[in-house]
Amino acid sequence: MTRIKVTVDGVSYSDEVEPRTLLVQYLREGLGKTGTVVGCDTSNCGACTVHLDGTSVKSCNVLAVQADGHEVTTIEGLAENGELHPVQQAFHECHALQCGYCTPGMIMQACDVLKNNPDPSEQEIREGLEGNLCRCTGYHNIVKAVQQAAGAMSPAGSASSQAVSS
Amino acid sequence: MIPAQFDYLAPTSVADAVAALAEHGDEAKVLAGGQSLLPILRMRLNAPGVVIDLGRIPELQGISEDGDHLVIGAMTTYAAVLASESVGAHAALLSKAVATVADPQIRHRGTVGGALVHADPAGDVGAPALALGAELVIAGADGSTRTVAAEDFFEDLFTTAVGEGELLTQIRIPKHTGWGAHYEKFVRVSHQWSIVGVAATVRSEGGSIAEARVGLTNMGSTPLRARSVEEALVGQPATDEAVRAAVASVAEGTNPPSDLNGDADYRKHLATVLTRRAVLAAAGA
Numbered sequence: 001m002t003r004i005k006v007t008v009d010g011v012s013y014s015d016e017v018e019p020r021t022l023l024v025q026y027l028r029e030g031l032g033k034t035g036t037v038v039g040c041d042t043s044n045c046g047a048c049t050v051h052l053d054g055t056s057v058k059s060c061n062v063l064a065v066q067a068d069g070h071e072v073t074t075i076e077g078l079a080e081n082g083e084l085h086p087v088q089q090a091f092h093e094c095h096a097l098q099c100g101y102c103t104p105g106m107i108m109q110a111c112d113v114l115k116n117n118p119d120p121s122e123q124e125i126r127e128g129l130e131g132n133l134c135r136c137t138g139y140h141n142i143v144k145a146v147q148q149a150a151g152a153m154s155p156a157g158s159a160s161s162q163a164v165s166s
Numbered sequence: 167m168i169p170a171q172f173d174y175l176a177p178t179s180v181a182d183a184v185a186a187l188a189e190h191g192d193e194a195k196v197l198a199g200g201q202s203l204l205p206i207l208r209m210r211l212n213a214p215g216v217v218i219d220l221g222r223i224p225e226l227q228g229i230s231e232d233g234d235h236l237v238i239g240a241m242t243t244y245a246a247v248l249a250s251e252s253v254g255a256h257a258a259l260l261s262k263a264v265a266t267v268a269d270p271q272i273r274h275r276g277t278v279g280g281a282l283v284h285a286d287p288a289g290d291v292g293a294p295a296l297a298l299g300a301e302l303v304i305a306g307a308d309g310s311t312r313t314v315a316a317e318d319f320f321e322d323l324f325t326t327a328v329g330e331g332e333l334l335t336q337i338r339i340p341k342h343t344g345w346g347a348h349y350e351k352f353v354r355v356s357h358q359w360s361i362v363g364v365a366a367t368v369r370s371e372g373g374s375i376a377e378a379r380v381g382l383t384n385m386g387s388t389p390l391r392a393r394s395v396e397e398a399l400v401g402q403p404a405t406d407e408a409v410r411a412a413v414a415s416v417a418e419g420t421n422p423p424s425d426l427n428g429d430a431d432y433r434k435h436l437a438t439v440l441t442r443r444a445v446l447a448a449a450g451a
Contacts, residue, residue, distance in 0.1 A: 002174055019174030019217065020207075041167060043205050044357075046271060055245070055274045061204050062275065063197075065174050066221055112270065130356040131269025 004068040008033065009077025017064045023057075024048045026064035027074060035076040035104055039133070046132030049105035049112075050074045056112035058105075058131070075104035078111070087111050087149040096145035098136035106132050110146045119150055169207035176219045180226065180305050180335055183218055187331045188307055190216045196333065197221070198241060198280025201272045226279070226335060229253060235301075238337040240279025245270075247278060257339045259347035259367040259379075259448075263294040266349055269357040279334045282319070285326050285388070287423075288359035290351065292320060292389030293381030295337065297365045303336035304328055311335070320388035342379075345369045348447035350440040351383070354427065360384050361427045362436040366444035374403045375449055380413075385420040385437055392416050395441065404449035406442070413441040 001016040008031060017026055027033040027050070036059060039047030043061040050059045051073040059072075078085040084092065087110050097103045106129065113120060113128035120128065125146045126139070134142060151157045172195075177183040187194055195214035197203055198221075206212050220226055226241035229250045236256050238247070244264045247253050254261050260278075267273055267281075267290050281291040282302065295302075300316040304327070314327045321327060328334050347367040351360050363383030369376045378399040380392040398412040417434035424430045 018171065020169040020171055022168060022204075022208075025168065041208065043201065043272070046269070049271055052274075056271045057275055058271045060208075061201055061272075063174075063200070063204070063219075065176070066200070066219065109271065128270060131271045 002065050002068075004065055006064075006067050006069075007071040009072070009074055019063065019065050021064040022060055023050070023052075023062040023064050023067050023072070024059035026067075027059060027072070030064075033074050033076050036074045037101060037104055039101060039105070044133065045102070045105070046109060047102050047105040049108040049132065051108060051112065054115075056109050073108075075108060078107070085111070086152040087114070087146070090145040090149035090152060091142075094141045094145035094148055096137065096141040102132060102134045102136075106134065106142060110142075110149065113146065114150055114153060118154060120146070122147070167208050167210065169204075170210060170213040172207075172214055173216045174219065175216060176222045178222050178224075180223060180333060181309065183220060183223060184305055184307060184331065184333055186216075186218050187333065190218070191330065194218050196283075198283070199243060199275045199277040200280075201268070201276040202280070202284050202286065220333075231256075231341075232338070234341050236339045236341060238278055238339065240282075240334045240336060241277050242279070244273035244276050244278065248273065256341040256343050257294075257298055258345065259294045259298055259342070259349065259365055260291075260339065262347050263290045263349040263363070263365055266290055266351045266360075266363070272357075278337060282337065283326055283328055283334050285320055285324050286359070287323060287387055287389065288361075288384040290349065290360055290363055290383055292316075293363060293365040293383040294349065294367075295339075295381075296320070296389050296391045297367060297379040297381035298339050298342060299379070300340075301338040302327070302334055303338060304332050305335045306332045313338070317391065323387040342367055342369075345377075346448040346450050348444045350444035350447070352436055352440055362422070362433050362440055364437065364440040364444040366441065366448040368399075368404075368445060368448040370404065370449055374401060375399045375445075376401075378445065378448075380416070380441060380445070382416070382420065382437060382441075385417070385422045385433060387421070390420060392441070394418075399445060404446065404451040406446065406451070409445050409449075409451075410442050413438060413445060416441045
């Protein structure tokens, strides 16, 4: 067993883990963060995508011991003060899911895409999500949701939504 | 699935990593970015007794310039290569090839050194390393290092010049400043291994090709360099007709695999088509 210290969704944890424990297993079984799902178990599908120190990784393809001393954000850590993250809100509004299984990973990767490129073209969105498989939607509404979120997160977008809410 | 049990070591220096390798020998597997190794462990295709993680060794990270060479630490991620202006300026071919590897999440973790030592013939880093004439710096016991040319590095399927108890530490790439570059990768679905890939980089002079370097992915048990094509391209205008003729023999002497993605003859056909496209794109035509 190896002791690790990891910050997950803003909370610090210190745990003994077997070195073979995958990060996704630690999140789900160790911390009960079942929002992050295991899809394919082969590192293809991207359903288990989380952020490690702010960049997206497939958490079935990282050992928990590799996350020692680092910071993890899961889908459960995106919403703030009960308010959905703009990407979550856009997935909801654009009906960017059917069965919903790919959604946690899809949203985490969409956040990564927008962090690096706040105003992506449709092509850039599709390429940015190429490591995330959806077997229901045909991706169309997912791409729309990311475009909508990009607008909402832009300085102009957040100004207008504030105007509406005030 | 989850991997079989193993002991985990996370040395913080190359010297400690090499010492750990010496101590554990065959029992040990080196973990770089883990994007190939972890699936292998999960599928139980390999079950090492000890995993030596290089992720905590700062000296293996980063990109620097040393005179007329770029120096890339073995643990530098694909994402760091893509973000590097200096790789873009002096070894554009590597950037172009790396951009096609798997998907963004994998590129955040996967490393150039890990890919080179894994030596999957369908991997996208070997061909540009060969074409750019990279030199691989390998650390051994007692602080010794040796440098191996890319052409002597790839020995066979998943087999390189990195011997037992040794560690790849650096990739040194002669600067190809101002050379055009293109990596033409053929896949059926997104984020997959190359069925065939062609890495081409070209120095143009007055509309014709002054020098060319061409590497092939998945056309044999190792990446290959197409020297006869490189020679045939010298002095040619960057036109479809001239390049088509110069690259026509690119598949000669290759021994590509036959599998569900295509048989060997199909791959040989692909190699000629992709080489033409890659060279023309690299030449800016």
